[in-house]
Amino acid sequence: MKKLSLWHLCMVTILLLTAPVLSAADSYKSLNGTMTPISLPDALHPWWPDSLSLRFVNHVGRHGARFLSSESKVLKLEKFLNGQNAAGNLSDKGEKAMAMLDTVSARTAGRWGALTELGRREEQTIASLTFSLSPELFHKGHITSLSSYVPRVVESQYSFCLALADSSSHLEIVTAEGRNFDILMRPFDYFKPYKQYRAEGAWKAPYSRFEAQMVPVGPARRLLKDDRSLTDAEAQALAMDMYGILQGMEAAGIPISPSAWFSVEEYRECAVISNLARFCRNSINPYSTLAGSSAAPLLENLILTMRKAAEAPEKEYDVARLRFGHDETLMPLISLMGLTPLELEKDSLSPINVWERWNTAEYFPLAANLQLFLLRSPGGKMFVAAMLNERPVAPCAADSLKGGQLIVSLDDFEKCMKTRLALFPAISRE
Template identity: 25%
Template sequence: MKLQNYIITATMLLASLPSLGQTTRQEMTDDVYKTAGVYYAYPISEQQTQTQAPKGYKPFYISHYGRHGSRYLISDKDYKWVIDLFREAQQQNALTELGNDVLKRLELLWQEVEGHGSDLTPLGVRQHQGIAERMYYAFPEVFTDNKKISARSTIVLRCAMSMVAFGDKLKELNPKLIISYEASPKYMDYLNYHSDESNLFTSDKTGPWVEEYRKFEIEHTQPQRLTNSLFKDADFIRKYVNPHNLMWGLYWIASGMQDVETKTSFYDLFEENELFDLWQCINYRFYVCNANHADGKGIVVANAKSLLKNILDSAEEAINDPSIASTLRFGHDGNVIPLAAILHLNDCNVSVSKPEDVYKVWSDYKIVPMAGNIQIIFYKKNNSNENILVKFLLNEQEAKIPLETNTFPYYKWEEVKQYYKQLLMQ
């Protein structure tokens, strides 16, 4: 009867897990911020409580990989060319009333963002501090006095700053933790690996998906209404405005507003269907370039093999060395996505090819919002290395993998380890 209750409970929990697919227009309408895709700010409100571990089991080690926190757009130019266009239009009296208002908002935003292209924002710092604090209080047995933590990031500054924000919060909560920080090319072969073969596939010049995507983007980018709402002079539009590029430029600025401190918005410029269509395009781009697109035949997901090996090796080291509390790794969306896929978390390895099908089964913002992360929590019973259990968290929510267990979300480490070792051999 007890086993039957475990199975029933596990089935109910699996059914309640958040779906990574089946995104609908209504979901985007209910929360317009989700149309930002990978610019979606970390959704703190969606955290869930931890399922109690089986009797006698206590956490002792955490393996982690996290995306950097919220950032500004990747370059100052992503803001500046749009601002310059509106400034020129204002000088030529070519802006509508709405267009003049948009320029005022852009000028306000520029005061914050100028010189910060690709930098971590203050919100990005707070996100990692919050994740670290929740981790500390959810698994206090891990972070006891004099325990060691290895923290490594890619050599990109926003990742290193995310790492420090995270580690310093842990150190604030327990000053006796011993944390080593490293951001070095030495570790890039697993923190941010991309094979030559995968680069050929994901390239927007050599990728076999490019022409199909080009047509898909044209079909889903309808800029005339937006352009005419902002510019009143047809001659100015003809001479200076690329409506397609303008729509995308404003989309990215609108999407990134939730990640910065300036309190204004540009979502009023778009209709709901326009945002949904633009998001479909970028969702597909991130899927084909980072996940398990059918035509890629696994070569993109294979980029995460060296990271998975590091996770397995680091776990074995921690199991045999009780002084190790955690291994923290910090990188990018293009690392978290293939890792989630190779781990088979919540069906993140789903494989389709048609652009119009992707949003039905896979959604970027559900996997890699800003500061998106994967955690593997290790548990021992009676401080024994026998029968170790693990559970997986995707953005701090309990996740499933395709192994049987009657104590979900907890899986037997030996079975998990063997499963992933077999994947590494494929």
């Protein structure tokens, strides 16, 4: 056996002592996928040169933290547990699960899918951070905002706009919401070919194989004293329903930990497979480019408004255009723009590959947002910078020449985005 020197032993000890240690609670929280509350900085500072002034902001945001969208998973799990309880077959963990469902139902009653107080704070904080980048721009001017018709999205819009209005009484903000904006904010509902693909597309068969291989059976089997009547497929379906409930507890402000039913590794396996489903349904992937194409109208709108803001005399166009939707709004858009580092071939598609490079908790948490900034030089030339979730990103990340640049000219940005649109063109509604 190869012996370690004293120096090596000392270095290992130092690394172990200084490495950040995640508590069990933090480990579970990092695995909540799209139900992860956004992590926001305390302050934002312009990363562009002082010589550039902010002229206009384009914002596309997901609604903030919410309660569980419906009680379907709760009712399904409740029905199973009640049946097992009647047969005297519930273990201690099963009884705890029944109590957990009672708590969730009581705390969420009448508020399924509603924005939480945390969600309102998220949107208000993002608005305040945006304002702080250029108080001069937002001191006085006109802002147009729109949202999908879903109440939690509408309330997210109002929370954001109210925070801006509180920052300056001279702003004029016009808001609108409704199904008229589905083509932009709900492409997953608007375009029938894409809607059909999401439900029963070519991704389903390989995903189902991964699901059968990866989803743990232990969490469901441990709910019962005698689990012999429970098939693996049934146990896996129950585990995913449990995960779907528990991943939303932090956002809802309900203090229930998954640790009573899942090990960290089991919870991670559910998170990884859930992440894969999101990728296959909502992003350009080896089985379809429909997700990217569905976001073409929204990207075209972003390009158009950037150009209009650039060409209009100062203060004669909106200082900002705001749009509020869902994670399924942002996922196709970010994919179409090439801002996420993942367009895999079929033979490299796996849950772990996707998890490591396209993690929904990182890219699409609650209140996730993309902001495009139009910047003007003293000589009048226009540039574009971008932020994803309050962190600078390269606006033309997919471009081989401009991909590493955090600031690009408006002309280069348009060229890059139009190249992406040519690769993934718009589709017809039917």
